[in-house]
Amino acid sequence: MRKILLMAALLGFTWACSNNSSSSAGPATSSSSDESAKASTAAGSTNYDSVKGAGKFTHVELNEKLDDKMIASGKSIYELKCSACHKLTAEKLVGPGWLGVTDRHKPEWIMNFATNTDEMIDKDPKAQAMLQVCMVRMPNQHLSDEDARSILEYMRKNDHSK
Amino acid sequence: MYTQKFYLLAVTLIGLSLATPSCKPRNESTAITSDAAEKTYVAPGKYDEFYNFVSGGFNGQISVYGLPSGRLLKIVPVFSVFPENGYGYSEETKPMLNTSNGFVPWDDQHHLELSQKDGSPDGRWLFANANNTPRVARINLATFKTEEILELPNSAGNHSSPFCTENTEYIVAGTRFSVPIGDNTDLPISSYKKNFHGTVSFIKVDSGTGHLSLAFQILLPGINFDLSHAGKGPSHDWFFFSCYNTEQAHTLLEVNASQRDKDFIMAVNWKKAEEYVREHKGDLKKVSYVHNVLDEKTQTATSTKESQVLVLDPVQLHDFVYFIPCPKSPHGCDVDPTGEYIVGSGKLAALIPVFSFTKIQKAIGDKQFDGDYAGIPVIKYDAALYGEVQKPGLGPLHTEFDGKGNAYTSMFVSSEVVKWSIKDLKVLDRKPTFYSVGHLCIPGGDTKHPYGKYLIAYNKITKDRYLPTGPELAQSAQLYDISGDKMEMILDFPTVGEPHYAQALPADLISKNSVKFYKIEENNNPFVTKGEKAAKVVRDGNKVHVYITAIRSHFVPDNIEGVRLGDEVYFHVTNLEQDWDIPHGFAVKGAANAEILIMPGETCTLKWTPTEAGVFPIYCTDFCSALHQEMQGYIRVSKAGANTPLIFGTNLADSSVAKN
Numbered sequence: 001m002r003k004i005l006l007m008a009a010l011l012g013f014t015w016a017c018s019n020n021s022s023s024s025a026g027p028a029t030s031s032s033s034d035e036s037a038k039a040s041t042a043a044g045s046t047n048y049d050s051v052k053g054a055g056k057f058t059h060v061e062l063n064e065k066l067d068d069k070m071i072a073s074g075k076s077i078y079e080l081k082c083s084a085c086h087k088l089t090a091e092k093l094v095g096p097g098w099l100g101v102t103d104r105h106k107p108e109w110i111m112n113f114a115t116n117t118d119e120m121i122d123k124d125p126k127a128q129a130m131l132q133v134c135m136v137r138m139p140n141q142h143l144s145d146e147d148a149r150s151i152l153e154y155m156r157k158n159d160h161s162k
Numbered sequence: 163m164y165t166q167k168f169y170l171l172a173v174t175l176i177g178l179s180l181a182t183p184s185c186k187p188r189n190e191s192t193a194i195t196s197d198a199a200e201k202t203y204v205a206p207g208k209y210d211e212f213y214n215f216v217s218g219g220f221n222g223q224i225s226v227y228g229l230p231s232g233r234l235l236k237i238v239p240v241f242s243v244f245p246e247n248g249y250g251y252s253e254e255t256k257p258m259l260n261t262s263n264g265f266v267p268w269d270d271q272h273h274l275e276l277s278q279k280d281g282s283p284d285g286r287w288l289f290a291n292a293n294n295t296p297r298v299a300r301i302n303l304a305t306f307k308t309e310e311i312l313e314l315p316n317s318a319g320n321h322s323s324p325f326c327t328e329n330t331e332y333i334v335a336g337t338r339f340s341v342p343i344g345d346n347t348d349l350p351i352s353s354y355k356k357n358f359h360g361t362v363s364f365i366k367v368d369s370g371t372g373h374l375s376l377a378f379q380i381l382l383p384g385i386n387f388d389l390s391h392a393g394k395g396p397s398h399d400w401f402f403f404s405c406y407n408t409e410q411a412h413t414l415l416e417v418n419a420s421q422r423d424k425d426f427i428m429a430v431n432w433k434k435a436e437e438y439v440r441e442h443k444g445d446l447k448k449v450s451y452v453h454n455v456l457d458e459k460t461q462t463a464t465s466t467k468e469s470q471v472l473v474l475d476p477v478q479l480h481d482f483v484y485f486i487p488c489p490k491s492p493h494g495c496d497v498d499p500t501g502e503y504i505v506g507s508g509k510l511a512a513l514i515p516v517f518s519f520t521k522i523q524k525a526i527g528d529k530q531f532d533g534d535y536a537g538i539p540v541i542k543y544d545a546a547l548y549g550e551v552q553k554p555g556l557g558p559l560h561t562e563f564d565g566k567g568n569a570y571t572s573m574f575v576s577s578e579v580v581k582w583s584i585k586d587l588k589v590l591d592r593k594p595t596f597y598s599v600g601h602l603c604i605p606g607g608d609t610k611h612p613y614g615k616y617l618i619a620y621n622k623i624t625k626d627r628y629l630p631t632g633p634e635l636a637q638s639a640q641l642y643d644i645s646g647d648k649m650e651m652i653l654d655f656p657t658v659g660e661p662h663y664a665q666a667l668p669a670d671l672i673s674k675n676s677v678k679f680y681k682i683e684e685n686n687n688p689f690v691t692k693g694e695k696a697a698k699v700v701r702d703g704n705k706v707h708v709y710i711t712a713i714r715s716h717f718v719p720d721n722i723e724g725v726r727l728g729d730e731v732y733f734h735v736t737n738l739e740q741d742w743d744i745p746h747g748f749a750v751k752g753a754a755n756a757e758i759l760i761m762p763g764e765t766c767t768l769k770w771t772p773t774e775a776g777v778f779p780i781y782c783t784d785f786c787s788a789l790h791q792e793m794q795g796y797i798r799v800s801k802a803g804a805n806t807p808l809i810f811g812t813n814l815a816d817s818s819v820a821k822n
Binding site for chain 2: 079080081083084085093094135136137139140141142
């Protein structure tokens with residue numbers, strides 16, 4: 001009798017906790033940018049789009065011809081904020097190598113992951129699988145929408161030329 | 163099971179009822195109400211309603227608490243070095259603690275003042291005084307960093323500071339200890355009356371940047387200047403200072419400075435002083451002081467020597483400085499929210515005098531003077547007095563206001579807070595403090611618009627309030643709910659250092675502007691490393707500059723060879739993170755200074771002078787990720803004159819590293 005009560009109490013407690021953590025982020029799952037906080041309320045977890053990921057990018061227009069200006073900008077952002085963890089080859093450093101990334105993910109997924117990192121790590125199946133491999137949460141590097149698009153173009157250039 | 167529980171409960175209750183009277187001091191039961199816990203409970207994950215900035219006294223720092231919970235949120239180093247984050251140790255922050263006496267790593271921090279607009283706190287800056295080596299500091303409340311420290315010449319001990327005018331036009335400083343001033347200061351102490359002088363300084367605050375500049379000083383007789391507050395509303399143009407030791411004693415002040423029945427409140431018309439400055443009526447005096455500023459973009463402090471100050475002499479230039487007699491050895495000098503009433507608290511007086519600004523103006527107009535003191539007119543006591551609070555308690559020190567017509571005065575000797583009505587000067591309530599209360603704080607309590615919900619008493623003595631910790635015990639704050647007619651004590655919390663004056667304001671005035679990280683693109687530190695590709699080690703004579711990056715969870719470079727004994731190594735660590743709450747730390751074995759904490763997007767420099775040859779680990783000190791323990795590296799130090807090649811990198815092939 002005592003055990004059952006204790007278990008019931010524990011269950012109740014656990015349920016209450018998990019209920020809380022889905023509405024307000026704890027330290028381990030904090031989404032620190034205002035944008036991602038907004039996105040998190042917009043994207044319902046029931047009909048999650050694992051192809052495009054969670055975030056503001058639902059349709060990204062790509063031109064066949066690569067944009068040199070965006071590539072140059074993407075390269076300098078890469079060197080400042082990304083190269084610490086990502087190589088341009090397929091080799092994993094801290095995070096996965098970038099070679100082939102534009103074949104593995106849709107452009108929307110890439111841009112959402114780059115700008116809405118925390119929420120994606122918390123709910124996207126592919127991002128979570130990668131976290132189990134890398135064991136380091138990708139930092140939110142506060143890329144602007146434009147930054148993310150330039151990075152995408154730089155990734156396309158990297159994939160096309162190899 | 164039921165009986166067992168009941169038994170436990172009963173035992174607990176009996177235990178509590180037995181324990182309570184034996185370990186609590188007298189009056190406790192009347193001081194605490196049953197819903198105190200509810201009033202101060204802030205649930206996990208919830209924010210406090212107010213920020214409370216509390217001076218650290220002899221620790222030279224400021225501590226920041228949340229109210230009503232009393233939870234410590236942060237310690238901001240100001241006048242003291244702080245090995246915890248490298249303040250005063252890093253190359254970028256060392257110049258902040260420079261003075262005309264060289265590097266001074268400590269001070270005694272007494273009073274705080276929040277910047278104001280239209281007489282209300284605006285949440286932009288916090289000002290702090292240094293009582294020992296006279297200085298004032300400005301803290302940016304978006305970053306909680308000390309951004310500026312200005313030294314004060316012609317001063318010894320800056321106590322009556324850093325109170326500000328209604329729109330932060332000026333903050334003030336005043337000498338607690340008068341000293342010889344001028345070219346020859348090597349004079350006999352016994353010549354105090356002849357040769358010693360005091361000054362009060364008016365420091366201009368740039369309304370855009372907050373930058374401080376010493377606008378002018380007023381030369382005053384050799385007495386002690388204690389506390390001050392600016393006028394407001396009708397008294398906007400005036401500043402009031404309490405003065406003691408009008409006996410001009412230079413020894414055994416405990417007795418010799420307590421002889422006169424009355425000392426003074428000094429009233430300064432700073433608008434009139436500004437006129438004199440504009441008319442070039444002051445004297446430019448040669449002095450030596452320094453001005454230290456932390457540049458936001460380079461994140462680096464510079465220390466500049468200044469060599470002159472404009473001095474106004476009220477004996478020569480009339481009609482802007484007056485003395486008002488105030489019994490006896492006044493300490494607090496507080497102006498009510500309307501700006502009409504000035505409360506002087508004579509430490510040794512059995513009453514609290516309240517002066518009327520209107521009457522002071524009339525007395526000046528009608529020249530109702532009682533002669534002069536050292537050439538400065540003394541207004542007749544009765545001509546300036548609104549009235550006296552009779553028998554308020556023993557040892558009145560400081561007064562704050564609730565904006566509802568009430569004043570609250572701390573009583574050091576009788577250990578209590580006394581609430582009284584400004585209008586009819588009647589005592590309305592008194593509650594004990596535990597023990598020997600100094601300053602009081604009501605959020606906005608020295609401004610035009612107090613938030614009269616809580617009052618905090620800062621106590622000097624806490625014997626028997628907390629678990630004993632050897633001879634030295636924590637000092638404390640006590641929180642009172644003052645929303646009703648009677649004050650209710652609702653919380654005790656220990657403080658860091660010795661709390662003197664404090665300030666508090668609604669949290670959203672600050673929290674909404676809080677900086678989360680520094681944009682790496684805007685980092686203009688001359689030693690920044692923008693991306694791992696730019697990491698390098700550069701030898702310049704015997705100086706070795708290591709441009710090193712940190713990101714979860716590795717350094718680049720993390721293997722360095724080619725340093726020799728006799729070298730000075732400068733680790734310029736750039737944190738490449740761009741996310742909130744991800745600082746990295748940096749430490750190297752045998753460093754004779756401290757560690758550094760580098761905020762996201764920031765560059766900080768730790769100087770290291772190796773003292774023996776060998777291999778020394780470097781590592782991150784701030785737990786940053788699951789692989790934080792892996793965030794480490796090595797630096798090899800060879801003998802003086804060795805020809806070990808300079809090699810650096812992360813994940814270098816072994817073949818590229820020297821074999822010897």
